[in-house]
Structure formats: structure tokens, C-alpha cells
Amino acid sequence: MSDIIKVGIIGGAGYTGGELLRLIINHPHISVAFVHSNSNGGKPVHAVHADLFGDTDLYFTNDSNFESLFKEAGSAADFSDCALFLCVGHGDAKSFLEENNIPQQVRIIDLSQDFRLKGNSHWLTNSFVYGLPELNKAEIQNSKYIANPGCFATCIQLALLPLAKAGKLNNSIQINATTGSTGAGQSLSKTSHFSWRNNNLSAYKIFTHQHLLEIGESLSRLQPNRHPEINFIPQRGDFPRGIFASVYLNCDLSLEEANELYISYYESAPFTHVSLQNIDLKQVINTNKCLLYLEKHDDKLVIFSIIDNLLKGASGQALQNFNLMFGFPEKTGLSLKSIGF
Secondary structure, three states, X not given: OOOOEXXXXXXXXXXXXXXXXXXXXXXXXXXXXXXXXXXXXXXXXXXXXXXXXXXXXXXXXXXXXXXXXXXXXXXXXXXXXXXXXXXXXXXXXXXXXXXXXXXXXXXXXXXXXXXXXXXXXXXXXXXXXXXXXXXXXXXXHXXXXXXXXXXXXXXXXXXXXXXXXXXXXXXOEEEEEEEOHHHHOOOOOHHHXXXXXXXXOEEXXXXXXXXXXXXXXXXXXHOOOOOOOEEEXXXXXXXXXXXXXXXXXXXXXXXXXXXXXXXXXXOOOOOEEEEOOOOOHHHOOOOOOXXXXXXXXXXEEEEEEEEOOOOOOOHHHHHHHHHHHHOOOOOOOOOOOOOOO
């Protein structure tokens, strides 16, 4: 396999497409074949993503002859050195694949929710693998198609996977998690408008958020005979990016036992770390990290989990999956430092 992979991005004008571009233009094993946008064809990428001015001379294309676009980038005859990131809205990834001729050998990483659930994961002769490396690393390494997890789902699952693996999810789980405004996407809506969001906090999709389904499937894989009730209250925060999740449940482990369990589970996970000191959201902003912090109060174990929703919750995890698929070191292109202040 080539050391240089030709990469195309579909939906390159949105938040996740822009965040992915910031990562891959500096990736040592990626050559950007094209950045596709239906509404921005012919414009320079920096016309939409102004922070990339001076970093890239790429232009958006609205050409839908993707086989030709990969060939123009110098791909192998069988397209085995090509990958496609789908940074499109929910429901649009499946439509895109149905409506366009993508060479069979091109590997696909979908950042929408279209293929995350087992019942929806099949496409052509392959199935999409659920792309949570802390759960499915071996399957990701041997897959052609990846369904990138949701941002809330990533943050919450990483708070619960060690307990599920140990068979300790025996009681209902209570979750409160607050996300930044970029989690709502780039299109303007009432709840993403500055005048509404600034100095404001609100709950939405109480107990019904769509990410609960993928969380349930992952926990059931590790703890198949028990299906604890998950009570999830998502909140909209008045900050741009990041997720802070507070998770608690009754648990018979001591704090020392719980910390040992979590540290052992994530021992080989390069981006997920257990802190023995309290954590704050700025520690993970602009990084692909998840930080976890545990407390014990009487019978209740409390797990705090924090991620950057656009990186570990979206584009950073997508690139992490790309590295695993093509056999590159997992942290390649993702050694990012938090903003700190």
C-alpha cells in the first residue's frame, strides 16, 4: 500500500469538513485529492474557512465525477490508496452513496449517523464498522467502511465502557451533558443564533436523544445480558465547542477499584486518559483527547467525561479511524495541544 493516501472530502464547507481539513493538510501520509461542496464550487477553501488563509491553496469543487477526481490526483489504478470522508448531514450520506458512483476500493469514513446502528450498517457487499477505537480497534483496522460515532455518544460511552466490560452496569444510569454550539452544525437556526445562545442554557431531547441508540448497542456488546435504563438530559451551552458529561449510578466498587478498572481498560488507548484530579473542559478543547475523572459518594459512582465535540467527537476521531484503517500510527496528525487559556 502507498505511503500517501489520496483523500476526498464531501461536504467540505461545514464545521466537520473544515475541522478535518485543518488536520489533514498537515498529515504526512495524506494528499488532498479534492474538497467537494455543492454550493461553493470554484471558491478557494479559505473563502469559507478563513483560518486556513495562507495554509492551503485548495479550491472547492462541485464536480461529481469522483473517479476522475481521484485519477487526476494520481491514485492507483484500483483506487486502493484512496479514502473518502463524508462530512454531510444526517440522511445525506446514504443518499450520496446511492446517487454517486464511488469506486469499490475507496475506503469510506462517514461522519453522519446514517450507518451507525447495526440495522442500518450494511452497504453493498460490506458493512460499516462502528468507529469507536476504544471499543472496536481490531475491526476498524480490517474495515473498508467506518461509521464515525456521534459526539455525545463518544463522550458518554467512554465514561461507561469499563463498567460494561466488568459487568457493573446493574442499575439505572443518570447523565447530564452540555455541548457547545458547533454541535448543532453550521446552518443557522433559532437555537444556534448568537442572540439566543449567548448567556443562555437550555435542555432538549430529554430522554430521547438519538445518540442513546448507539450507546445502548455498544454497552450491550460488552454486557449482553443486562440492559440498564439510561436517563440522559442533553443541554445546549453558551460556548462554541466541547462536551462536559456528568454520569452517575449506584456501584459497589470503591473509588480505588474503579480508578484501577478505568486505567487498565484505557491502558492502550492513546487519547483517553483517567485523571486523579478534577478536570475542566479547556483541557481537551482543540485536542483529540477524552479525559475522565471519577468520584465516589456513598453508593454512587460519578464519572466526569470531557471531549472536544469537533475533534474526538467528530473529525479528530475520523482521522484516528483513518490512521487505523491504513496502518499508520494512531496519533499521526493528531498531536494537538489544548488552548489552555
